[in-house]
Amino acid sequence: MSVLTSRARSVNDKHTQVAIYSMSPDISSEQAVRGAIQTHSKRVWRFGLALSGASDVADDLLQSTCLRALERHHQVTSYDRLDSWLMTICRSIWLNEVRARSVRKAQALSVTPEAELISAGPDSETNIFAAEVFTQVMQLPEAQRETVMLVFVEGYSYREAAALLEVPIGTIMSRLSNARQKLKNVMQHDAADAVRRSGK
Amino acid sequence: MKFSDETLKAYLEGNADAADAAAIEAAIETDLALEQRLMTLDPLAPVVQSVFENIPTDAPQIELPETAPVDTANTSGGLWRMMAVAASVAVVAVSATFWATRPEPMGWAEQAAIYQSLYSPDTIASLDNSPVTLNAQFAQAEEQLGRSLNQGALEALPGLELKRAQVLSFKGKPLIQVVFSDSQGQPLAFCVIRQGEGAPAKDVKLAAISGVATATWAQDGYGYMLIGSSEQTDLEPQLDILTTTFAG
Numbered sequence: 328m329s330v331l332t333s334r335a336r337s338v339n340d341k342h343t344q345v346a347i348y349s350m351s352p353d354i355s356s357e358q359a360v361r362g363a364i365q366t367h368s369k370r371v372w373r374f375g376l377a378l379s380g381a382s383d384v385a386d387d388l389l390q391s392t393c394l395r396a397l398e399r400h401h402q403v404t405s406y407d408r409l410d411s412w413l414m415t416i417c418r419s420i421w422l423n424e425v426r427a428r429s430v431r432k433a434q435a436l437s438v439t440p441e442a443e444l445i446s447a448g449p450d451s452e453t454n455i456f457a458a459e460v461f462t463q464v465m466q467l468p469e470a471q472r473e474t475v476m477l478v479f480v481e482g483y484s485y486r487e488a489a490a491l492l493e494v495p496i497g498t499i500m501s502r503l504s505n506a507r508q509k510l511k512n513v514m515q516h517d518a519a520d521a522v523r524r525s526g527k
Numbered sequence: 528m529k530f531s532d533e534t535l536k537a538y539l540e541g542n543a544d545a546a547d548a549a550a551i552e553a554a555i556e557t558d559l560a561l562e563q564r565l566m567t568l569d570p571l572a573p574v575v576q577s578v579f580e581n582i583p584t585d586a587p588q589i590e591l592p593e594t595a596p597v598d599t600a601n602t603s604g605g606l607w608r609m610m611a612v613a614a615s616v617a618v619v620a621v622s623a624t625f626w627a628t629r630p631e632p633m634g635w636a637e638q639a640a641i642y643q644s645l646y647s648p649d650t651i652a653s654l655d656n657s658p659v660t661l662n663a664q665f666a667q668a669e670e671q672l673g674r675s676l677n678q679g680a681l682e683a684l685p686g687l688e689l690k691r692a693q694v695l696s697f698k699g700k701p702l703i704q705v706v707f708s709d710s711q712g713q714p715l716a717f718c719v720i721r722q723g724e725g726a727p728a729k730d731v732k733l734a735a736i737s738g739v740a741t742a743t744w745a746q747d748g749y750g751y752m753l754i755g756s757s758e759q760t761d762l763e764p765q766l767d768i769l770t771t772t773f774a775g
Binding site: 364368372373376382385386393394460461475476478479480496497500501504507508510511 | 539540541548552555556562563565566569571572574575576577578579580582583586587588589590591592
């Protein structure tokens with residue numbers, strides 16, 4: 328036993344956990360999930376912010392999402408869209424476990440969104456505009472907010488967002504239409520000018 | 528139906544007439560190119576994205592355990608499915624001719640031997656067999672199997688280094704494969720399947736299956752199998768210990 332243990336350690340030191348053979352789903356799926364967590368942590372956090380409207384809840388949602396994903400790495404059958412999978416887990420935790428106790432906080436936030444999340448840009452006009460957009464988006468109803476976040480910010484297609492949110496694609500279209508109407512005021516600024524100013 | 532850029536822009540700005548809007552929303556259900564165009568023309572998307580893409584400014588902090596926690600409620604289904612799919616893919620790939628000349632369904636031992644015959648020294652060379660990993664694998668395997676795998680006895684088998692225990696499935700029954708490396712780095716496997724109470728006991732039977740030496744026996748509702756790396760593998764040294772250790 329002791330001999331084996333020391334040999335095992337030396338083997339483990341020399342080799343990182345490389346999945347040479349596809350029949351090792353335990354190891355490779357866990358690695359894939361850990362990699363996806365690193366790669367997509369900002370997106371999941373943003374989505375958590377869009378769902379909850381509060382950065383401290385977004386922190387908790389991200390942490391819970393990552394732990395849950397790691398617990399369930401065995402369920403991963405394709406490594407292609409682990410980002411969608413993480414988003415789905417995040418949303419499920421929000422809906423089933425966090426939303427009820429966060430409602431009061433989110434309501435408070437809809438009055439004063441955390442515009443300080445906007446990082447200081449090159450000029451104050453850009454900052455004011457960005458803060459306006461941020462505020463308008465965060466004041467959308469939750470269904471529109473999550474849809475805007477997935478499609479406009481994260482670049483999911485309408486049908487990908489529909490699959491992720493488990494609604495028909497027509498619902499995605501109408502949510503976006505409604506969101507556009509509400510965001511129209513802030514868009515009276517020249518959009519192209521805004522993009523250029525924000526340093527993109 | 529073709530839509531001009533002007534029509535699509537009018538839709539995105541909320542200025543399209545109702546008939547156009549309805550036609551666009553209906554067409555998008557099936558028209559991937561239209562979806563792409565609409566997304567590209569959307570004047571709002573880049574603005575919102577430019578505001579949110581740098582939020583949060585720094586990568587958020589996440590605390591992850593070094594080993595994956597076990598989700599007792601949900602692990603087994605996905606794992607079983609994936610293992611079953613992976614095993615069947617591998618087995619089907621090498622057994623097409625075997626099937627053609629053998630009409631009766633294969634038993635678990637034949638499938639396990641065929642699967643094991645795909646292993647090479649490289650398959651097991653870099654497996655993480657640290658005590659922590661092995662302990663976790665054995666805990667999970669024993670939970671599925673419903674009996675002890677005598678990890679200590681398997682670790683002490685002469686001339687073999689324990690590499691991994693993994694959960695497979697054969698016709699819905701848990702099948703555990705424990706893989707070893709011999710002194711030349713060649714893979715050997717010890718498999719245990721839960722056959723259920725009432726399954727007939729069988730004495731040790733030696734056979735070469737799919738190019739590898741095997742020994743199978745069954746007792747008290749469990750089937751056992753030792754599999755070598757070639758037809759020449761001498762299984763006797765381990766067999767005596769295993770048949771004694773797993774005598775029910």
